Amino acid sequence: MKPVTRCNNCNDVITSNSDLWQREEISCDGCGSTVRRRSFVHLLSEYLYGESRAICDFTPKDNIRVMAMSDDPTMADMLSDKLNYVNTHLHSPPPTLDITNIGPDDKSQYDVVISSEVFEHVPPPIQKAFDNLFQILKPGGIVIFSVPFTLEDSTLEHYPNLYDFQIVEEDGQPVLHNTTVDGEKEKFTDLIFHGAPEIGGALELRVMAKKHIIECMQKAGFVDIKFRNETCEQFGIKWHHEFSIPMTCRRP
Helix, strand or coil: CCCCCECCCCCCECCCCHHHCCCCCCCCCCCCCCHHHHHHHHHHHHHHHCCCCCHHHCCCEEEEEEEEECCCHHHHHHHHCCEEEEEEECCCCCCECCCCCCCHHHCCCEEEEEEECCCCCCCCCHHHHHHHHHHHEEEEEEEEEECCEECCCCCEECCCCCCEEEEEEECCEEEEEEECCCCCEEEECCCCEECCCCCCCEECCEEEEHHHHHHHHHHHCCEEEEECCCCEHHHCECCCCCCCCCEEEECC
16 A cells, blocks of 8 residues: 655645656645645754654754745744744845845854745845855754756856846836946846736746856855755655755855
């Protein structure tokens, strides 16, 4: 008999066919989790307990500080009940964190940082965000990280000269107006948003390359850089491709 597959986020039984699971396709009817979200619970659990557990089976660990960057609210609520965990946002609701502009009080604060689908939205230069990600971790801490990436040679920056910009509505469509550091005016249409497409949504600024992610992590100072495509069918984790899989990295 095939073992029961449970969602490690909400503990509901997953009935869909694992051969059909895609990274961003909802495959848990209970909480709407995806393979990516469940993989983050899996990796966090392995770090905390040395084994994969569902969140409901987490034992409290108040001595380990975990910070997330705009985690899914369902996952955030469950983790905050079990761990010394905080879910930050760029603007609201508080607490807020701008990974491109951290302060002295943000440095060396966390044992674990969860960053999922954030760095494709961070204004350039992207290396600054990776450097700050390293800085907010305690020595020995890890980041559990994902970003959409390709296997191409280089990252595709949609707006490489982005500096002083705003998104406004023109003729019912969002338009990006940018003034470069040299004062040149730029205008862009056909914007790509992740999630809600309204003005102020999560604008895609780049499509990263796997090779470039590794280079940025190494330049920031990270070690033990590993892409984590292991299968854990017990909790509904199975990858069918080599791109955009999560990774873990450690601050020495």
